[in-house]
Amino acid sequence: MTHISSEGTEIEIGPLPETSLSKVLASYKGNKIIIVVDENTHDLCLEYLITSFPALEKSEIILLPNGEENKVMEVCMQVWNAFSEYGFGRKDLVLNLGGGMVTDMGGFIASVFKRGMDFIHIPTSLLAMVDAAVGGKNGIDLGPHKNQLGTIVKAKNVFIDLAFLQTLPEKEFYNGYAEMLKYGLVYDVALFDELSKFKTEDDFNRHDIIEKCVQIKVDISDRDLFEKGERKLLNFGHTFGHAIEGYRLQTDPISHGHAVGIGMCAESYVSMKRGLLSQDEFHRLQALLVKTYPFLTFSADCIQEIISLMYNDKKNEGGKIFSVLLESIGKGIYHNELSEKEIRESLQHISLLAESLN
Numbered sequence: 001m002t003h004i005s006s007e008g009t010e011i012e013i014g015p016l017p018e019t020s021l022s023k024v025l026a027s028y029k030g031n032k033i034i035i036v037v038d039e040n041t042h043d044l045c046l047e048y049l050i051t052s053f054p055a056l057e058k059s060e061i062i063l064l065p066n067g068e069e070n071k072v073m074e075v076c077m078q079v080w081n082a083f084s085e086y087g088f089g090r091k092d093l094v095l096n097l098g099g100g101m102v103t104d105m106g107g108f109i110a111s112v113f114k115r116g117m118d119f120i121h122i123p124t125s126l127l128a129m130v131d132a133a134v135g136g137k138n139g140i141d142l143g144p145h146k147n148q149l150g151t152i153v154k155a156k157n158v159f160i161d162l163a164f165l166q167t168l169p170e171k172e173f174y175n176g177y178a179e180m181l182k183y184g185l186v187y188d189v190a191l192f193d194e195l196s197k198f199k200t201e202d203d204f205n206r207h208d209i210i211e212k213c214v215q216i217k218v219d220i221s222d223r224d225l226f227e228k229g230e231r232k233l234l235n236f237g238h239t240f241g242h243a244i245e246g247y248r249l250q251t252d253p254i255s256h257g258h259a260v261g262i263g264m265c266a267e268s269y270v271s272m273k274r275g276l277l278s279q280d281e282f283h284r285l286q287a288l289l290v291k292t293y294p295f296l297t298f299s300a301d302c303i304q305e306i307i308s309l310m311y312n313d314k315k316n317e318g319g320k321i322f323s324v325l326l327e328s329i330g331k332g333i334y335h336n337e338l339s340e341k342e343i344r345e346s347l348q349h350i351s352l353l354a355e356s357l358n
């Protein structure tokens with residue numbers, strides 16, 4: 001069992017029945033426990049949780065529809081109405097059991113209901129284990145704009161049990177992998193080197209690597225919870241990634257990790273063009289991303305639409321687009337203003353690459 005202390009959150013990595021969850025649940029005795037799941041985690045993860053903790057047998061289950069397209073206000077409204085009907089109060093506890101969609105939205109729902117209820121995350125996807133469940137960001141999307149409504153409130157506890165990965169579809173591992181690569185690229189070259197050797201599904205099931213990623217997220221987010229500086233590094237790949245994901249959300253959704261994978265290539269391209277990242281490092285990274293994520297082509301109209309979406313990015317200031325760039329693999333720099341020309345050239349580069357591969 002690994003314990004990681006983050007300000008305001010206790011994180012445990014290990015088999016759920018061996019964690020302090022039963023002690024935590026005992027401290028809510030007399031209060032209601034609400035478990036938030038989506039359709040998949042309801043079917044595949046809930047039984048293990050409930051059978052491990054008899055205290056949960058009488059808990060209320062809130063079922064969210066699957067998928068990012070449901071990380072929206074309309075679904076939150078339905079859940080808050082249900083919370084009211086069931087008479088849930090501030091002292092009750094919300095347990096979010098799911099991937100990043102469930103932890104982002106369940107955290108948001110709990111953090112604003114009656115001005116805030118306690119909540120715990122039990123992440124079930126690799127992405128949620130290494131990233132979404134840690135660091136206090138909760139939120140939902142607004143139309144094509146990702147995570148536009150949200151709060152920064154930390155889960156009381158995060159319990160990470162790799163047993164949940166047994167049912168995770170293979171493609172979902174690559175979503176988590178994108179965020180893991182991000183940590184290596186902006187912060188830890190040795191982690192990147194290790195990750196770049198991953199070949200099979202088993203490689204993702206690594207306690208040591210998941211722990212390393214969680215520790216990086218905790219270290220950075222504890223030093224800069226409200227993203228005034230250093231935490232911006234963790235947005236590497238997301239300026240392009242969020243806009244690409246948002247662009248596709250209404251028509252033909254792609255996963256967060258897929259969009260971030262392409263976004264990391266786009267932002268590395270800008271880094272290389274500015275003479276920050278060496279050509280060798282850029283090509284090494286591009287080769288890894290191309291073989292991991294299907295690259296997309298973007299028409300001129302589509303590029304314009306993506307640029308418009310980028311103007312809505314939360315990291316912008318004064319109507320300008322900012323992004324994280326790389327000085328080298330393992331060293332990111334934040335607060336770089338991007339010109340429309342650079343964005344266009346970078347997306348054209350991605351398109352040409354995608355065409356050459358098809």
Ligand SMILES: NC(=O)c1ccc[n+]([C@@H]2O[C@H](COP(=O)([O-])OP(=O)(O)OC[C@H]3O[C@@H](n4cnc5c(N)ncnc54)[C@H](O)[C@@H]3O)[C@@H](O)[C@H]2O)c1
Pocket residue numbers: 038039040041044045066067068071098099100101102104124125126127128131132133134135136137138146147164165166167168169172175176179256257
């Ligand atoms: N708050 C943050 O700091 C932060 C950081 C990164 C990403 N995010 C958010 O996280 C979300 C993406 O997370 P995600 O990739 O986990 O998406 P997700 O929650 O939609 O999960 C992906 C799919 O896997 C299924 N699933 C989850 N666990 C499973 C399991 N154990 N077995 C079988 N199926 C399982 C889900 O039902 C879903 O169909 C995005 O909304 C993104 O914006 C938040």
